[in-house]
Amino acid sequence: MAEPRVPPGRAGRLRLRRSLDVARRGADLLDQKLRVLRTRHAELLRAEQDAGERWRQRLGQAERWLRRGLLLNGEEALDTTDFTRRAELEVSWASTMGVRHPGSVTCAVPPREPDDPTPANTALLHAEAAYAEAVRAAAAYAAARSASRAVGDEVVRTRRRLRALRRHWVPRLETALAAADRALEQSEHEDAVRRRWAAGARGTPADGRPDPADR
Known part of the structure; x- marks a missing residue:
């Protein structure tokens, strides 16, 4: 990550302060987003686990019925049974913190046509x-x-961005701001010393008023 480029003087310090404020606010917003995403991701993971379990159960039941049917009439029974019908899917989409993802799905499996051959057994x-x-x-x-x-991918991306801000960018801005403060303080001190020297050379106090001893 590149070091912040800062113009000299008060303008540079002001820019650093603004950049630091923006970075801190950005980190806070990312932290809030990450909490929402993590909560939602946990919910979606549970939904995925439940849906996967239902699918495995349904598939297992279908395979058991198929084995029973083949035991009754042999594999030749599949010659008069057509399980290959085209299902129709309709997906509704949702959004979580700007992440578009499937919300729900409707799957319609068309029934067997009246003139289709009937399976060989129950x-x-x-x-x-x-x-x-x-x-x-x-x-x-x-x-x-x-x-x-x-949502899980967005959790990873958001966590990386938050880490980059808090561990790298914000500390660098804080370091640069502290250096700018020291440099400005040193510059102002040097200016004050030069004014005193100049005033002393002219016999005029640093505050610009005539020396009473010269009256």
């Missing part, structure tokens, strides 16, 4: 319905995972 009928539920659960899990990742 277990395959259950498997068909269970796989539709698994697809809906997978869509909800994907949306929850995407949301938690988006």
Whole structure:
């Protein structure tokens, strides 16, 4: 991080003070944002975990029904069963502290057409319905995972920016401001000394009034 460029004198000190105030306010705002993001991220992580568990349960149920159906009629039963129907997804978006992420998702799995072949046994009928539920659960899990990742990435970025401000930029500005204060104080002291010397050389006190001894 580059050192702050400061013009000499009072103008430089004023600029440093303003820059330091801006940096401190920015750090405070980032700290507030980080707290909100962390709270929201924790909520989204829990939602992701719950959605993932539901998806695994639904998928497990579908696979069990499928195995039962295949045990009853053999793998040839799949030749007359079509599980490949196109699901339709609709995602609603939300925003957390400026981070856009999926809010919820609607997944519609179309039913089997009347002229489609009927599964060979009841277990395959259950498997068909269970796989539709698994697809809906997978869509909800994907949306929850995407949301938690988006907010989590912003947590990392915000934490890095806050660390850079508090550990690097603010201390550098404070150091530069302290140096500017010392330099200005030294300059004013030197100016006062030069005025006294000049006044002494002319026989005039430093305050500019004539010396009573010269009257």
